[in-house]
Amino acid sequence: MEGILGLAADNVLSPMVLSFALGFAAAIARSDLSVPEAAAKALSLYLLFAIGFKGGVSVAESGVGPDLVLALGAGIVLSAAIPFIAFAILRVVSQLSVIDAAAVAAHYGSISVVTFVAGSSALDSAGISYEGYMVAVAAAMEAPAILSALWLISRTGASGTASSEDGLMREILLNGSIVLLVGSFVIGWITGPEGLAEIDSFVVAPFKGVLCIFLLDMGLVAGRGFRSSAGLLQLPVILFGLVMPLIGGCLGLATGVALGLSAGGAALLVVLSASASYIAVPAAMRVALPQANPSIYLTLSLGVTFPFNLTLGIPLYIAAATALAG
Amino acid sequence: MEGILGLAADNVLSPMVLSFALGFAAAIARSDLSVPEAAAKALSLYLLFAIGFKGGVSVAESGVGPDLVLALGAGIVLSAAIPFIAFAILRVVSQLSVIDAAAVAAHYGSISVVTFVAGSSALDSAGISYEGYMVAVAAAMEAPAILSALWLISRTGASGTASSEDGLMREILLNGSIVLLVGSFVIGWITGPEGLAEIDSFVVAPFKGVLCIFLLDMGLVAGRGFRSSAGLLQLPVILFGLVMPLIGGCLGLATGVALGLSAGGAALLVVLSASASYIAVPAAMRVALPQANPSIYLTLSLGVTFPFNLTLGIPLYIAAATALAG
Amino acid sequence: MEGILGLAADNVLSPMVLSFALGFAAAIARSDLSVPEAAAKALSLYLLFAIGFKGGVSVAESGVGPDLVLALGAGIVLSAAIPFIAFAILRVVSQLSVIDAAAVAAHYGSISVVTFVAGSSALDSAGISYEGYMVAVAAAMEAPAILSALWLISRTGASGTASSEDGLMREILLNGSIVLLVGSFVIGWITGPEGLAEIDSFVVAPFKGVLCIFLLDMGLVAGRGFRSSAGLLQLPVILFGLVMPLIGGCLGLATGVALGLSAGGAALLVVLSASASYIAVPAAMRVALPQANPSIYLTLSLGVTFPFNLTLGIPLYIAAATALAG
Amino acid sequence: MQTHDAKRVEIIIEAPMERRLKNALEEVGVTGYTVLPVLGGSGRSGRWTRDGQVSKAGGMVAVICILRPDRVQTLLDAAFKVLEQHIGVVSVSDCQVLRAERF
Amino acid sequence: MQTHDAKRVEIIIEAPMERRLKNALEEVGVTGYTVLPVLGGSGRSGRWTRDGQVSKAGGMVAVICILRPDRVQTLLDAAFKVLEQHIGVVSVSDCQVLRAERF
Amino acid sequence: MQTHDAKRVEIIIEAPMERRLKNALEEVGVTGYTVLPVLGGSGRSGRWTRDGQVSKAGGMVAVICILRPDRVQTLLDAAFKVLEQHIGVVSVSDCQVLRAERF
Numbered sequence A, B, C: 001m002e003g004i005l006g007l008a009a010d011n012v013l014s015p016m017v018l019s020f021a022l023g024f025a026a027a028i029a030r031s032d033l034s035v036p037e038a039a040a041k042a043l044s045l046y047l048l049f050a051i052g053f054k055g056g057v058s059v060a061e062s063g064v065g066p067d068l069v070l071a072l073g074a075g076i077v078l079s080a081a082i083p084f085i086a087f088a089i090l091r092v093v094s095q096l097s098v099i100d101a102a103a104v105a106a107h108y109g110s111i112s113v114v115t116f117v118a119g120s121s122a123l124d125s126a127g128i129s130y131e132g133y134m135v136a137v138a139a140a141m142e143a144p145a146i147l148s149a150l151w152l153i154s155r156t157g158a159s160g161t162a163s164s165e166d167g168l169m170r171e172i173l174l175n176g177s178i179v180l181l182v183g184s185f186v187i188g189w190i191t192g193p194e195g196l197a198e199i200d201s202f203v204v205a206p207f208k209g210v211l212c213i214f215l216l217d218m219g220l221v222a223g224r225g226f227r228s229s230a231g232l233l234q235l236p237v238i239l240f241g242l243v244m245p246l247i248g249g250c251l252g253l254a255t256g257v258a259l260g261l262s263a264g265g266a267a268l269l270v271v272l273s274a275s276a277s278y279i280a281v282p283a284a285m286r287v288a289l290p291q292a293n294p295s296i297y298l299t300l301s302l303g304v305t306f307p308f309n310l311t312l313g314i315p316l317y318i319a320a321a322t323a324l325a326g
Numbered sequence D, E, F: 001m002q003t004h005d006a007k008r009v010e011i012i013i014e015a016p017m018e019r020r021l022k023n024a025l026e027e028v029g030v031t032g033y034t035v036l037p038v039l040g041g042s043g044r045s046g047r048w049t050r051d052g053q054v055s056k057a058g059g060m061v062a063v064i065c066i067l068r069p070d071r072v073q074t075l076l077d078a079a080f081k082v083l084e085q086h087i088g089v090v091s092v093s094d095c096q097v098l099r100a101e102r103f
């Protein structure tokens, strides 16, 4: 218990989390502090490239066997399964429409790369190692949840479905963040430690600092959304945003233990399962489920679940994984 | 004397100052070299974050006592007082209208963060240390000058004042650059040396290089303004832009000595007093004093005073502070 | 021969080239991966500044004599001469109009900075040194080719020439990339090794990593162009894009040997001669030869010649220069 | 200069729908348009701004299309099919153009 | 498609005044508008460009507002109160819209 | 509010020609205009986008110019001289402005 609290305090008082808090507070106070859109996108490209590349290098170093394939498969199943649970819970506890509930469910099945990045950065700080291929698992978990949500909608016969819409599947699978994550993972894998030696003062050294600025921006965006839309979310929905990560996390933990992942790898699978998408899924929802209200899913994912995971969730997940896996 | 000249030569021939000169020359020669707006804003966010964070860490290391509070108070008084002097001088020597004179005066009471950054970077190069909380003093000196200028206007009864205008005060105090500077200062303070260890290869190592690119951009903007508006400024106004920093600097020096600051800290207080705002104050002036001519205050602050401080001012201020304070 | 193959494999499997390939593949697959325009421009400013600065520092260290002037002169002659050869070839083998052929010819006489950067980075990896002033030669080779192309047009009497157009010459010579390259070269020269010591963790350490992201973007842009315009290029024109670099490269190599450059310096002169412009010349062509079809020259330069040089060309040029020069 | 009557259609649409709108326009033979960036706005779904956003979801673009008056109905039909369930604004105004043969 | 008469108001205003303009519009019930970025321009106060600027002071934005013809005067009155002493340009033109119930 | 008749000219032009267009406008006394960024578009020369571009060559800008109706011909003549051989689109529409003395 003490260990968890210490880990939580270390985590909450890290420059990364405090930067997020600064952004959140600035937005709530209506400061005009803002990060230009182009800069935010560039930072996110950097983080995706760096995390993917490092994952690939670590796979090149340690080699992979069937465990990679198993982990990928497990990730896909998790991502596809979690929306059903999320949807069922939302339909019971909240008054969200079928469409809004399915849209929210898709976000929780999919993953948030920046939560994954924050999680691996916390593991690094704590000196806990993890499987490099978890990056590939992250990429594999982005899309399946969207399909589950669309299937849920089509089954309930709600109108306006667009799942079979022209090019949507291609768009989801070739989403920029998936392509960059997988691509840089492969590059890291091919070039291995020599490749890393060439660019480590770019992908390793400034990584946490860049993450601070990116989290500052995430805080600004989350705070802005929270300020304008918090009133829109009813209490059960907000509670869902705090409890669903724990439910997803438990599934992730069980899967991680069953797969025999290291403690760090299991922690990351928990983080992935517990996190909610804020890039790929919202854009796909605007195309496929235009009637779903973006204020609900964006505020919940970015304004409730992300801060929870970033501050309390990650240390909790690490503690649980260290206790049970590895 | 020789020491000053050496310091001045070192300063003028540093990559930072030469980058500014390159930008200035390119703009004067009408090259199409330009830095995208989003990139310039991102660089400025980086500089604010890094300088604030490092200041906070150094306060965490050395601790603070009443001297921080005293320095903050002194900074506020300086910022509030200098506009009166600037206004009086301008009304005597130039033909600027009351409104233009007050707008210019506000700029000189407030501060330029990038001049501060250049000053601390010159101190680092010269191996002179300074109080980490000078960053907080910088933040405190941004706003008071604006109030003084608005009061000057309201007293002289000029029309169109907007000092009591909706949300202006909040906007000035929660200005993005103040929030980020203070916020990252607090983050640095909280996380201390361990926090710095996590992100120093982001906030420390590339700092001077980033400053070069930012100064290149400042040179471009200043050169562009100078080219299009230099003709607009009468000789007395230009001379004001060269002499006022020295007057403000003397006040800053006296204050620094009186406060018992270290030589480096006193030099930075001189730099702050001598510098003229180019971000927060111009924006506030557009809202509060729309009749004031932006070409006058921007060209003077960015095209005359900033280059003067950057090249000759800073080594002079350091030499004076080293001689008299510490 | 084995050496060349090893060099080529090392080169093709470097993170830089693989990043380009990733971008190219993503664009061909119609992923929405993209780098914001402002970020791409900022990266290009960084690369220009860093490469120019380092070149200047290395000149400061080693000193220069008449060899710099000779190399500059030779570069200018190469840049001015190559368009005549390119034009003649294109007129014989392809059905391009006089204007299109001249526009393409201008691109091949001029140079591509990023190819130069990739070349020097490959030399660094291979531990081969080169003259720092090659950066200045690169800058000198940007413009002359444009004049040759315009002269070709005016001689053949094609309509719509604008060579004597208002400000075109100034615009070409004061093009942002030339000014920044030359300016940072001069700054590096003035500040020398001490200057480098101040900013090397900005201009040296992250250089290759930044180059990866920039090449990722180049791959995206090249792939997009290739996808939409490849059909537009007839086979002879595509072959021209593969053979012309070899012809230019031979001229460069002969010149490098004649000048007595080091093996690395000669390799870079080959790279410059073999590379085709994609920033300065296209913009000048839009002004001076609006009737020339941009899809032809941009696709050829960026979609055919650049990938060829980046993957196979550079190792070949280095091998040839190492065998014959130095 | 001789000018000719034309119509200017301005479509403000969610960024994730941009590609679909462009495809729909090209399908009905409208191949001339220009896309402008949008910083933010307000509508029935509240105020928003692009600042700091990474996802395409929360943004819009403005597509401007100048065309012959007799093509407007075709364009509106095509655009409406894409827009139907989506937020967005379409407006049409009269204008004159040079070089009518281009439209 | 059935179209309806509407007005398109385009306000080019200094960036530091953007928030005030939006508040003024919303106060009089104009809740639909779109903000476009501006790169540069020229006017009585000379040429300017956003390139490399860090301060909001030296920039403008374009606010586009499509609304029912009978609301235009309300909007202009509200906008003019904000703009009065500020540089900026307001223009109004006729247009047609789909889905009139939205405006 | 009292409004006055004016014309709104919108010129979509290649970025490398922007400076020349602005000079041409100023030469004939048109000193008021605003430049908007353009993200991409499509025309007879195909689709394009600014994403990731470094060269000015592959981009366009939109220049908006509001002026008195009697000045339009002068502007069009001047603009056409610059545009003649270049890709780009010019459209003119009617509008009303406040503060007519400014134009």
Ligand SMILES: Nc1ncnc2c1ncn2[C@@H]1O[C@H](COP(=O)(O)O)[C@@H](O)[C@H]1O
Pocket (backbone or CB within 6 Å): D012, D040, D041, D042, D043, D044, D045, D046, D048, D060, D086, D087, D088, D089, E031, E032, E033, E034, E035, E064, E065, E066, E067, E103
């Ligand atoms: N009346 C209007 N005039 C201009 N833009 C509008 C208008 N209504 C909506 N918009 C734009 O369309 C977006 C979505 O509008 P809505 O569907 O009403 O939420 C807004 O955020 C604005 O950018």
Ligand SMILES: Nc1ncnc2c1ncn2[C@@H]1O[C@H](COP(=O)(O)O)[C@@H](O)[C@H]1O
Pocket (backbone or CB within 6 Å): E012, E040, E041, E042, E043, E044, E045, E046, E048, E060, E086, E087, E088, E089, F031, F032, F033, F034, F035, F064, F065, F066, F067, F103
């Ligand atoms: N006639 C005009 N047409 C379009 N934009 C204008 C016009 N006049 C002024 N502007 C814009 O408004 C800004 C300020 O104008 P001014 O108040 O005349 O200096 C200019 O920089 C332009 O961006």
Ligand SMILES: Nc1ncnc2c1ncn2[C@@H]1O[C@H](COP(=O)(O)O)[C@@H](O)[C@H]1O
Pocket (backbone or CB within 6 Å): D031, D032, D033, D034, D035, D064, D065, D066, D067, D103, F012, F040, F041, F042, F043, F044, F045, F046, F048, F060, F086, F087, F088, F089
């Ligand atoms: N009808 C049109 N409406 C709006 N923009 C157009 C139109 N035609 C061309 N453009 C713009 O002008 C650029 C060049 O057109 P073009 O010369 O037809 O290739 C296009 O890429 C568009 O950005």
Ligand code: NA
Pocket (backbone or CB within 6 Å): A082, A107, A108, A109, A110, A111, A112, A248, A272, A273, A274, A275, A276, A277
């Ligand atoms: Na999840």
Ligand code: NA
Pocket (backbone or CB within 6 Å): B082, B107, B108, B109, B110, B111, B112, B248, B272, B273, B274, B275, B276, B277
């Ligand atoms: Na000051």
Ligand code: NA
Pocket (backbone or CB within 6 Å): C082, C107, C108, C109, C110, C111, C112, C248, C272, C273, C274, C275, C276, C277
């Ligand atoms: Na060449």
